[in-house]
Amino acid sequence: MGHRALSGEAGRPRWIRGFETQKTAQSELTKLLKSKGDGTYIEPSKQTLSEYLSRWLNTIEANVAPKTFERYKKLVDLNINPKLGTVRMAQLQPVQLAEFYTWAGTEGNRRTKSGLSTRTVLHIHRLLRRALQQAVLWQLRPTNPADAVQAPRPPDIEMKPVEEERAGWLIVSAEGTDMFLPILTALCTGMRRGEILGIRWSDLGLEQSRLTVNQSVSQTRKQGVFFKSPKKKKSRRTITLPGILMDALREQRIQAAKTPRAVRTGLSRFGPSVAMPDGSVWAPDRRKAVGIRFHDLRRTHASELLRRELRLKP
Secondary structure: OEEEEEOOOOOOOOEEEEEEOHHHHHHHHHHHHHHHHHHHOOOOOOOEEEHHHHHHHHHHHHOOOHHHHHHHHHHHHHHHHHHHHEEEEHHOOOHHHHHHHHHHHHHHHOOOOOOHHHHHHEEEEEEHHHHHHHHHHOOOOOOHHHHOOOOOOOOOOOOOOOOOHHHHHHHHOOOOOOOHHHHHHHHOOOOOHHHHOOHHHHEEEEOEEEEEOOEEEEEEOOOEEEEEOOOOHHHHHHHOOOOHHHHHHHHHHHHHHOOOHHHHHHOOOOEEEEOOOOOOOOOOOOOOOOEEEEEEEHHHHOHHHHHOOOOOOH
16 A cells, blocks of 8 residues: 655645655655745646646637647547546646557557557647646646656658659649649749648739748638738748749639639739639648648759759640
8 A cells, every 4th residue: 555645734634645655755745845835835736637728728729820729629639638638637647648658659549449640649749748838837736747758759751852754744744733733833932832822913923933922821620711921930931933833823814814703803913823713712621632742842842853944845
């Protein structure tokens, strides 16, 4: 049976159980009495981890990107709460987190009964570490147990440029489809998917062959598709465009003027240049080239192939 340390004000004893030896129990008691004496004692919170995380999410919603908040809430609801939600937040120990990460990596996927990816487990760890650090700052617990747990290390994912022959095939194959302009823009500029879909005609200097990145398109379940400004200054930049892309954009401008949406409202300077057939904004999740990652297309844009301004016709 574990030893106990007694603390509390006179007439109000509080037992802390689970110490392996009387010596460690006495040591903990000494620490508690000292912290009460110097005014640093923190009364343990009675909130469960689920209750605390709900409270924490409410406080950060206005200060993080909607997509980030949606990802955090999904990790909490689907991955953390079912396993750890009923644990008292103040009593959560590093060993419980270490065991939870092991479980998550081997059988944490409720749908497939297999393990979550190492990268997802790492995201969970980072979320818990951030949330529990706030609990320390709010004086709801004295330490952050996630600090004592080694973060899962995901395998490195190599970003491979698309081979020149493959890039040429992609452009030629996509010509005449709605994937043509985003693929060509990614290869020629190295822009992110959301940035490409957020290009407006007002961002383009067709005479100067320049493009200013002012915004990007994002998508969440709650807000749907929306525009957002870049948080980092370096994300707002001006890019010089090659002739092959300028020709494609000019052609897109001509075709956009013929759409029913343009006829009804006029071709707005602030409308999307990489748009759906009716002129409206594309949802980012619909813009996935089969077998190709936009990150790989970004890596390819500086290749010798594109510096020679690949010709569309074989």
